[in-house]
Amino acid sequence: xxxxxxxxxxxxxxxxxxxxxxxxxEFSGGINNEYAYEEVIFIxxxxxKFIGTFTVSEKDKGETKTITYKFNKLxxxxxxxxxxxxxxxxxxxxxTTRNDKGQTIAQTQISGxxxxxxxxxxxxxxxxxxxxxKSDVIDNRPAADFYSGNMxxxxxxxxxxxxxxxxxxxxxxxxxxxxxxxxNFWGNTDTQINDYVxxxxxxxxxxxxxxxxxxxxxGTVKVQVxxxxxxxxxxxGNEANFSSFNGGHIRVTNREMVSRYDYNLPRFRDGELxxxxxxxxxxxxxxxxxxxxxxxxxxxxxxxxxxxxxESIEKLYSLxxxxxxxxxxxxxxxxxxxxFTKGIIxxxxxxTTMETEKKTTRRRNEPPEQSPFQxxxxxxxxxxxxxxxxxxxxxxxVSPTAFQPKEPLTRAxxxxxxIRALGFENKAPNPGYYTSFADDRSIPNWARDSIxxxxxxxLISGDEMNRVNPNKVVSRAEAASMLVRFLEFLEKDxxxxxxxNIIQFN
Numbered sequence: 001x002x003x004x005x006x007x008x009x010x011x012x013x014x015x016x017x018x019x020x021x022x023x024x025x026e027f028s029g030g031i032n033n034e035y036a037y038e039e040v041i042f043i044x045x046x047x048x049k050f051i052g053t054f055t056v057s058e059k060d061k062g063e064t065k066t067i068t069y070k071f072n073k074l075x076x077x078x079x080x081x082x083x084x085x086x087x088x089x090x091x092x093x094x095x096t097t098r099n100d101k102g103q104t105i106a107q108t109q110i111s112g113x114x115x116x117x118x119x120x121x122x123x124x125x126x127x128x129x130x131x132x133x134k135s136d137v138i139d140n141r142p143a144a145d146f147y148s149g150n151m152x153x154x155x156x157x158x159x160x161x162x163x164x165x166x167x168x169x170x171x172x173x174x175x176x177x178x179x180x181x182x183x184n185f186w187g188n189t190d191t192q193i194n195d196y197v198x199x200x201x202x203x204x205x206x207x208x209x210x211x212x213x214x215x216x217x218x219g220t221v222k223v224q225v226x227x228x229x230x231x232x233x234x235x236x237g238n239e240a241n242f243s244s245f246n247g248g249h250i251r252v253t254n255r256e257m258v259s260r261y262d263y264n265l266p267r268f269r270d271g272e273l274x275x276x277x278x279x280x281x282x283x284x285x286x287x288x289x290x291x292x293x294x295x296x297x298x299x300x301x302x303x304x305x306x307x308x309x310x311e312s313i314e315k316l317y318s319l320x321x322x323x324x325x326x327x328x329x330x331x332x333x334x335x336x337x338x339x340f341t342k343g344i345i346x347x348x349x350x351x352t353t354m355e356t357e358k359k360t361t362r363r364r365n366e367p368p369e370q371s372p373f374q375x376x377x378x379x380x381x382x383x384x385x386x387x388x389x390x391x392x393x394x395x396x397x398v399s400p401t402a403f404q405p406k407e408p409l410t411r412a413x414x415x416x417x418x419i420r421a422l423g424f425e426n427k428a429p430n431p432g433y434y435t436s437f438a439d440d441r442s443i444p445n446w447a448r449d450s451i452x453x454x455x456x457x458x459l460i461s462g463d464e465m466n467r468v469n470p471n472k473v474v475s476r477a478e479a480a481s482m483l484v485r486f487l488e489f490l491e492k493d494x495x496x497x498x499x500x501n502i503i504q505f506n
Contacts, residue, residue, distance in 0.1 A: 169202025
């Protein structure tokens with residue numbers, strides 16, 4: 001599945017509710033909610049905040065995505081400024097998928113001739129040329145897609161003229177920067193950091209004279225903008241006393257955009273350039289969408305009241321990660337390898353219909369599907385999850401032909417599966433290192449990298465004796481606790497790393 005900074009998944013109109021994957025609009029540092037758009041422009045030499053609405057449409061055709069933005073007569077927030085900004089631009093993203101590497105390369109270019117016109121007072125700034133190139137690499141992992149990109153561009157504006165030879169002056173904006181982001185069911189964040197170098201040269205006629213002055217200036221602007229969508233669970237109690245259930249969980253989807261402009265511009269006094277001083281300051285923007293609420297299934301297990309893992313187990317059941325039909329969860333018995341594989345696949349994708357997918361009709365003379373493991377039948381209720389886990393390299397067999405789905409799960413196995421789902425198994429140091437756990441020598445070699453990384457990202461911690469207990473069998477309650485921490489990492493830790501840790505937004 002192709003995912004990128006520009007992917008919004010739907011056609012967006014800023015006067016209607018917006019949903020879909022997070023991605024800031026265009027590359028100008030602007031932000032929006034369901035009703036309004038705002039950005040700051042600097043090409044006049046002074047920061048001016050514009051507000052209004054915009055539309056974005058997206059089309060997919062094969063390995064190509066086309067995104068068109070239209071900003072409709074934006075006006076200054078300061079009503080004393082007589083100005084209007086209109087612009088439209090179309091980007092084309094070409095994808096090259098490398099299934100053998102589990103990665104995708106995306107190349108972004110401009111299609112057609114973009115339009116941008118700023119009318120301010122008696123002056124008109126019109127975009128004459130825009131050169132732009134952007135390239136992203138997307139690492140498609142089971143639990144999330146991670147991507148990083150770089151961009152470069154140059155805009156040339158003409159001041160009061162349609163051709164360079166007729167214009168009073170020009171403004172050139174050189175753009176360099178990049179973005180980083182991730183996407184998964186629990187959230188997605190796209191953070192862009194772009195640097196603008198603005199160079200302006202203009203010929204101005206002197207009052208009551210045929211003489212002219214050439215006024216030149218240069219400024220810089222650093223733009224940091226981040227768009228985040230997160231989902232979290234909130235418990236809501238039942239206000240009624242005579243009810244069949246006490247309460248249940250609500251899935252709350254929040255989306256917020258934040259932006260910061262740090263600028264260094266010349267100072268103007270009474271319309272005249274003051275070469276002795278500079279304007280240095282920052283402007284922050286922030287907008288939030290209206291949260292979306294979804295009630296979830298209410299668990300009714302009879303053996304969880306007061307259990308230390310009750311909240312975790314009930315959360316996973318509400319999310320369909322667990323789908324036990326019994327009234328008893330049996331939290332203290334061992335969790336099996338097959339059950340944990342099913343749980344991690346559901347936790348990554350939250351797709352609850354895998355076992356009820358439409359069965360395709362087997363063509364005549366087509367051989368029946370062969371299970372990759374001799375001890376996992378194609379008819380097994382967990383077969384599709386085990387098959388998917390193997391294909392995504394989340395799990396492996398105990399031998400080339402055996403998986404042992406009904407065998408108890410160990411902590412080392414569970415931790416390794418979680419780290420593989422994130423795609424972080426290669427983040428460990430070169431071989432020869434020690435973990436910080438007191439029972440480091442008990443860690444199997446095949447699990448050492450995963451356990452090291454899991455500790456580093458705070459996915460796990462030691463017990464009261466600082467032991468990881470890698471060979472201990474995991475109970476159903478402990479497995480639930482591990483899966484909930486895994487979901488919290490997808491929900492909270494990734495956003496913090498891709499937003500707060502990059503742009504220091506508070």
